[in-house]
Every structure is written in structure tokens, then in C-alpha cells.
Amino acid sequence: MKKPLILVTNDDGATAGGIRALVEVARELGEVVVVAPDSPQSGQGHAITLRDILRINPISIFEGIEAYECTGTPVDCVKLATNVALKGRKPDLCVSGINHGSNASLNILYSGTMSAAMEASMEGINSIGFSLLDFSADANFEHSKPFVKHIMQEVLTKGMENTKLLNVNIPKLPESEIKGIRICRQANANWNEDFVEAKDPMGRSYYWLTGVFENKDLGEDTDVWALDNGYVSVVPSGHDLTSYKAIDGLKGMEMGNTES
């Protein structure tokens, strides 16, 4: 049987511990091609590079694996991967991460890891973004691997209906303490910003963006609940942002002949 083609990417760059763990799992399941950004791209969301050039260069840091690094954002990487590096071959799966830190709830929107996976899904490729709830540079990804492998195998063998994108978050717990895997919805949480102000040597103010994550969504079907309770969370996700429930209530705003 032909091995599936797996595109691996991330937002932390090819030298991050998380992508190495992901490559190690992916190579057990298929033929792997890595295309990662050449600089850290956390928080880049769905940004693309419109006013500058892009470059893509081969690297050889994963033994026996075809790999490239790109200038630009995680979404640029995926576009360069599918259009340039893979020379027209369509991956059977795109996996992004493993991110250092949570991408649960609304973090999916800010996350370069998830935007890379979303971009691949928008191109029709089944895609999974993986994140471990551990921000530290030396986070241990070993205990994540069995869950990463299980979810990748499920998608490769069974496919997915009504979605092409999974947002997977893994608690920072020993494997024996992880209770299982739950399919969830995105919690309706938010960030409470709290800029840190400082002064430069000229006495001018500048700011660091920081904040506190606040979840007032108490549903037990959310990703945040699952993670707080020791489960790996899996949220099937898309890119249709329409608020369907709001359409009827806004009809009073219409003008002209709106009967189609």
C-alpha cells in the first residue's frame, strides 16, 4: 500500500522541540515533508505576506526527511509547501505543531500553528493542529506522542465528515493522568488585556502586550472544560465565520429589491 504523504509545519520554526516530536510520529505513519518558518511566528494568525518577497530553502535537520524553511508566516509556509515544495503533489494530511502553549478556545484565531493547519484545510487537505499546554522552550512532548499518533491514524484511516480541520490541545500532565480524548466545541472565552507600560532611554512610553485568559463559558462540552478536567480536546473547526442566527434579525437593514 502506498504510504500517505504528510505535510508537517508549525509556527515556532524547524528547530523547535514540538515539530521534532511531530515529525517522529508522522514518519511512523507516512512519507513526511516538512515546511516550517525560518523564524518564530507565534501570534501571526492568518497573516500572509503581500508586500515582500518569499524564499524557501532546503534544510537537513531531520534525518532522511525532505525539509524546507521559508521566510514569511505560517500561512505563507503552507502556500509555498503546496505550490512549490510539493511540486503539485497533494498531501493526504497536514499536521501543524506541536505548539508550545494552548490554542484552545479563541486562541485558534491568534495562533500561527492553527492558521497554518486552517490554510491547508482551506485548500482541501485534512489538517490537524496540535498544541501542548506548556509554554516552556524545553517542554516534554513524549507523553503527547501516543495521542498525536492515535488522532493522526484515525484521520488517515477513516477521514473526516463535515470538517477538514481539528484543533487538538493536550494537557500538561503525565500520560497516566490523562483521562482520554474528547470531541468538543470551542469555548466562548476571551482575553483580558493588560498592557505593561515601560519607558525607553529617551523617556518615551512603550508597551508590551500581555493579558489574562478568562473563560465564563461553563459548558462541559467545551475544549477548556476538557483540558481543565484532564482530557485531550479535539475541536472540529472551519473557516465559515457567518453568524447564521443573526441573519433574519438584520433584514431591516436591507435596501432595494432584495427578493432573489
Next chain:
Amino acid sequence: MKKPLILVTNDDGATAGGIRALVEVARELGEVVVVAPDSPQSGQGHAITLRDILRINPISIFEGIEAYECTGTPVDCVKLATNVALKGRKPDLCVSGINHGSNASLNILYSGTMSAAMEASMEGINSIGFSLLDFSADANFEHSKPFVKHIMQEVLTKGMENTKLLNVNIPKLPESEIKGIRICRQANANWNEDFVEAKDPMGRSYYWLTGVFENKDLGEDTDVWALDNGYVSVVPSGHDLTSYKAIDGLKGMEMGNTES
């Protein structure tokens, strides 16, 4: 009656023609504060600045209007606006744009204009992103103003149910040829990338990202249909990316005790 407080932002910067048109409409309806990026930020999506400092400085290019420009992305601008510039005052409305070029369909995800408006909506502020289907730097925004004003007035006077964000796109047509305003859903379209390859003076390849917008979604309730048929499109939008229809089909992937 107290005038509503209207936050105006964009992704093209304070010197763009589109934001000037938006300020001119907004000042007829309320007290205006402008916070715009200090450099063009098209395609920045929901990017935020995590590894660098941010600055915000007063500017005086709109007569009699409090205005600031920020380093960083459109989303950073909104965060700095609500947390620093407005000193805790909550806007009654945030408007972003008028963008030079379409943000219909999936362009909402790449757009700095829409991400700025979405960020404000995530902070609980009714928000509207406006775009004119004219990429040229000297685009004429005059014919857009009556539609912009109507939609802003509707939101200010009636509020919105089940959404806090509108994605408004305006056809590039004389006002007399615009047939009206339609409430729509986001068309399920995509971009067909087509990188342009070139060589630098050292003979090394580089790429420009470009592409062709393709819409295979033939529904007459979409934003693309409305625009193609001479209507202003209004899509109520949100930030919950969950594919609810996919949840049941993925239950086979669960592990452990998943009864809550």
C-alpha cells in the same frame, strides 16, 4: 442625548483615503477617536505582536478629531485603543476601513481590516468592517458614504442580535447603479495560488504570492452573489470556528471515560 463614542480603525494606515471617508461619516454620527496602524498592514489577519514592543502616538491629521497611530498590527491597534487611548471608555461602535479591495468570502480571514473589527467584537463592542471593491490607491469612496452611514445608523440605533460583527462590502459602481443592501452568508470560495518566481542578482529564486479568487458556491444568499449582482453585502460574522455538524461523526476518535 449623549453622542455615541465611535472608534475608527483600518489596516491601510491613517493616510489612506478609505479611513478619511469613514471618519467623515462617523463624525456626523458621534464622537470619533481614530487609532490606526503607522504602516500598511494588509493581509495581517488576526496577527498580534508578542515578541516586540508597541508604541502609540497622537497624530493630528483629522481636523478636530482625537487620533493616534500605533506600531504593530490592526489587532494590536484595537487592543491599544481600548486599553490605552480610550483610557477605559468603551466605544458604542467600532468601524474599520474603508478597505481598498474586497473582503468578501474567505478574505475575512486574511484581512487586517476585518480582524481589527473582529477583535473589537471579541471585546464586546458592536463592530463593522467596510470594504470597497476597488484596489486602487485613488479609489473614490464618495458613493460608498450613504451606505456606510445607513448601516452605521442602523447598528447605533437598533443594535444587533446574535452577532457583534458585520462584514460589509460595497461594489465598485456609481451610487445610482447600486441596487440595495443584502444580508448574506459568507460564500464558500477559495484562492488558487499562483506564485510568481523571480531571481535575485545572485541568481537565487524568490517568490511573490499571488492568486486567482475562485467561487464555486452558487448560492444566491452569499456575499459574492450580492456583489456580483450590484448589491452591498452585509455578512453577520463571529469568531466561533467550531464545525458543529462534524462533532457526532468524530465520536469514534474519543478515548477514556467521555460521559460528563
